Amino acid sequence: MIFRLATACALLLGLMGCVTETIKTTAVPTLETYQVTLPSEEVLDIAVVVFDPGIADIDPEAGIYPEIRRAEATFMARELSLVLDDQGVWGASRVVPSQDHITDILVTGTIEQSDGEVLALAIKAVDAQGRVWLDNRYLGSTSRYAYQQTQRVKKDPFLAVYRDIANDLISKFKSLSRSDRLAIRDVSKLKFARSFAPEAFEGYLVESAAEKGGNAALTRAVRLPAQSDPMMVRIGTIQQRNHVFVDTLQGHYDNFSGSMAGPYNEWRRLSYEETVALRELKSEAQNQLIVGGISLLAGIAAATSDDRNVRTAGAVGMYAGGGLIKSGLERRAEANIHSLALEELGQSLEADITPQVIDLEDRTVQLSGTIDDQYSQWREILSDIYAAEMAELPTTLPVDPPADLNQQSK
Template structure:
């Protein structure tokens, strides 16, 4: 009698646990806030404003978890879209010179910023950012991670802010904080080092010895070019042409960003919803499988009783547990459908991204996935222009130094 009563109590407890677990629902509330863009505490003379080159981000396609939903074409698009948002955030401070998105991470700038996308979906964005000035001093080496909430995808919010705008503002403020530590002579030294590095790249023999690296890998200015140096004047012309080319490319990145906003925001919104639904489905599937197993166990325990009412309750528990097990497996299948939907969304965004064509003075350039190659070709053109102008300059010098003949 006592054993039977214990079995009934056990059955009741297990069935109670079944009801309790089956009624559990997770609820997550999130909110977003975007920090204001900081401005310099004092006006910086125009001659000391530092130019910034933000390289196309590394899409991070070499290293990612197999379980992570990564769409290569989407990541490649993001690697061009995100630097543009960061450049806009930095420009808002008014504390920089030209802030350009550049296709070549090796392009010489007063401040070079690089980023790598570690994780990106509609819910979470994680980026590693490294910044270094032309002298070789590190300004920033930090990993940023931000979570968006469902409020960020409401129509009123999306029209004014990117869901991860807080991250770009934070990075811009961190860089401005690093710049505020520079003295005026430091800024002047950065700009001078940039000029000499650019000159060395085009004419290493002519400008050898102007810079040297110390044991920390930092450039030191060893000597200065003569005032009105004709070679340096040619270099300045070449650099101005390079800046004009990169400025023209900003139109590509800006128009690319504008065209991408619509489909990309919709993809992130749906990706966020799918990610949330996927998490809930997986949790619900686990709950149902656990509850089903517990219910079956409760039923088996009740069946060992000879009491007819206990056996009836046990039958109900086994049937209910089997149903929950079946339902849990169905939820897993439904989760897989959501994964496939995410893949389709990635493909649809890929179809929205088309190459852009920009018109230069003497040619039209098609910018697509190989913008870096196009920029390399442009640099080769600059090298040819420099060689031609230097050849003309040397010829002019030889003719002016030649003795007069009768």
């Protein structure tokens, strides 16, 4: 009996000591571009909305730190925007604070997982017509070597994820015809105009049936205002001012990401180490608790034997089992200490995310609150500017002949 107990415990202890190597794929794909030079009217702008941090329904025990996730939501949106800019395809690649932003292509995302080891993003991209370009989940994993870079220009550990997204976007872009690109631009301009003068631009846009294989109706322009129309000229001026404001926001996002890069990269490195350590600690602790429990139970059973030698072995088994359980609980306590250390890192990172006052080229706009608040206030300012400029203009628009809308796509 003693031999069988010893053999069982030895086998379990041997299994506990086995280590399985985890192999991760970290290859970074080549960033795809578009070699054909397009006329300016076919070049599409793209905007990346600050990601949803994915903390609405988080489990308090999940080890997710809201202050870090909120910072990551901005940081990751900017990283994707920079990769899109590197493609040299898009007219402008900007980070924006709200889904209400009107542009040719709008990209939204939700952070599903981010712990320094794994990054999971749910990404959706929709153009101005309502055509869905992407609606995918992107998953990337990294290794400790990604945090040991020595080169002067360091790559983001999850650059592969951002490039996968960018490559899927350009793949969709390449599938569009000239008429598709022009239609997207027209609808984008008219949506922006309608947001300031809904009555004046009523009837210019209609919802059409979904494309083959699509599941949403598309918005299309049924007529266009004359290019020389005074109202459209002023709308164009307003749109340029809005671009200036959004470009100013890029400076804010750049400064934020720059100040965040140091502590964030350190946090990700530590988070990677902690994530791996926690997994190993929990696994080892679980094994020790199981083995300890078996040893303890075996010891109790042996202690009731009539054989003196068996009772002695039982006492040793109970002692060893109790020691293993104690060791397992201590390791779980150590895991909790690691979690507390991560929480302190998150709290120190939160101090870096303070919105700044926005300075424009022609004036300083005193905006307060979050970037979302500032963006809403700016839209109100633009509406006031537009109303003031349009006060003396007629409310009707001259319209180009319908044939012009068809001829431009040829």
